[in-house]
Amino acid sequence: MPRVRKQNETMSIARLAKHLGLSEGTVSRALNNYPDIAEKTVARVRKAADELGYRPSTTARRLARGVVETIGFVLPARDGHQIDPFLAEILDGLATELALSDWDLLVSAVPDGHDEVEVMDRLIQSGKVGGFVVARTKRHDPRIDFLRTSHIPFVAQGRTENCDDYAWLDIDNEKAFVDAVNYLVGLGHRKIAYLGGDPELNYAWQRRAGYLAATKANGCDIAPGYMHDGITNELAAREAVLEILKLPDHPTAILCVTDAVAIGAIHALAHAGIDVGSEMSVIGFDGLPMGEAIHPGLTTMSQASYQIGREVGRIVVAQANKANSPASVFSQILWEASLTVRGSANPPALKLAANAKGGIS
Incomplete structure (x- = not known):
């Protein structure tokens, strides 16, 4: 039967080691998952630690292991400092996972007049972080170039064009937009416009490539004025839709680089008196x-x-915990997006509403 500690008794590694008849070093290494400790011993030590209420000192553990158990996330600079809902979801999941591993998340913004690399360098030099997660990767990303030479663990949410030598998790963006175009074509659409993002961002470039490949494969002509790059917010989407509605030959569907852009397009179309889902189909991504x-x-x-x-x-915690593993071993994971069908995309109507001819007022 487990021994019940007195209320004022502090369970330490020394007491735990004495209870188990093991050395303090063995107990410490077992609690910290060192590979030279047998799994049976690790299980025995952890069971006793749970029963006796041992709680490691975070500071002592970090000093003993020489690992700063904090992951840095530098918010990508954005015009107008708009909140990115996709990044908010990423951060929620990241913070949850780190907390389960007793690691901390340090989110840092980019001050005016600075860039993300400067902020990363400052965090490393101050010893505040033991690794980084990088999001919204560019095709050629100075953050990745910097981290490659920093000798600190990092994982990218996304990829760069040259991505063989670091850890990343990405979505197959090109395939996702091939699938989206194929779905619209299957509904009967042949005139498909595109609201794309910043071509410097790798995900936007890949989605653009998917749109171009799929429209070509399906024999869909991309009329002048159907493609708009650099659409990063609702206002830009509204302006792009205004231009599209001025065209003599309207598209019957609009494929958008993100959900935020798609929602901006839906609002703009509704403002123009167009019944979204009936007179004009819209598909987003996220x-x-x-x-x-x-x-x-x-x-x-x-x-x-x-x-x-x-x-x-x-991935980043495992990478930080295996600092002595071969540098050539990286987790590189490619997931696929899945189509979620709702009311905004349907077979094309015969014509747009008459009141849409004037565009958006």
């Missing part, structure tokens, strides 16, 4: 909860944002 809340519900290519955050958290 699978964010807000897409289900609007009317009509947003058809979207869904990615498991929260689970992505959890997974990159597991």
Whole structure:
């Protein structure tokens, strides 16, 4: 029967080691998952620690292991400092996973006049972080170039064009947009416009490539004015839709680089008197909860944002805990997006509403 500790008695590694008849070093290494300790011993030590109420000192553990158990996340700089709902989902999952491992998350913003690399360098030099998670990767990303030479564990949510030598988890963005175009074509659409993101961001570039490949494969002509890059917020989406509605030959569907852009497009179309889902179909990408809340519900290519955050958290902690493993071994994971069908995408109507001819006022 487990011994019940007195209320004022503090269970230490020394007391735990004495109770088990093991050395303090063995107990400490077992609690910290050192590979030279037998699994049977690790299980025995952990069972006794649970029964006797041992709680390790976070500070002592970190000093003993020489690991800063804090992961840094530098918020990507954005015009106007808008909140990115996708990143919020990633951070939620990341923070949850780190907490389960008794690690901390340090989120840092980029001050005006600085860049993300400066902030990362400052955090490393101050000893505040033991690793990084990088999001919204660019095709050629100076953050990745910096971290490659920093000798600190890091994981990218996304990839760069050259991604062979670091850990990442990404969505197959190109395939996702091939699937989205194929779905629209299957509904009967042949005139499909595209609201794309910043071409410097790798995910936006890949989604653009998927749209171009699938429209070509399906024999869909991309009329002048159908493609708009650099659409990063609702206002930009509204302006792009205004331009599209001025075209003599309207598209019957709009494929959007993110859910946020798609929702901006839906609002703009509704403002122009166009019945979204009936007169004009719209598809987004992300699978964010807000897409289900609007009317009509947003058809979207869904990615498991929260689970992505959890997974990159597991990868970066494992990487930090295995600092002596071969540098050539990296977790590189490619997930697929899945189509979530709602009311915003349907077979094309015969024509747009007459009151849409004037565009958006």
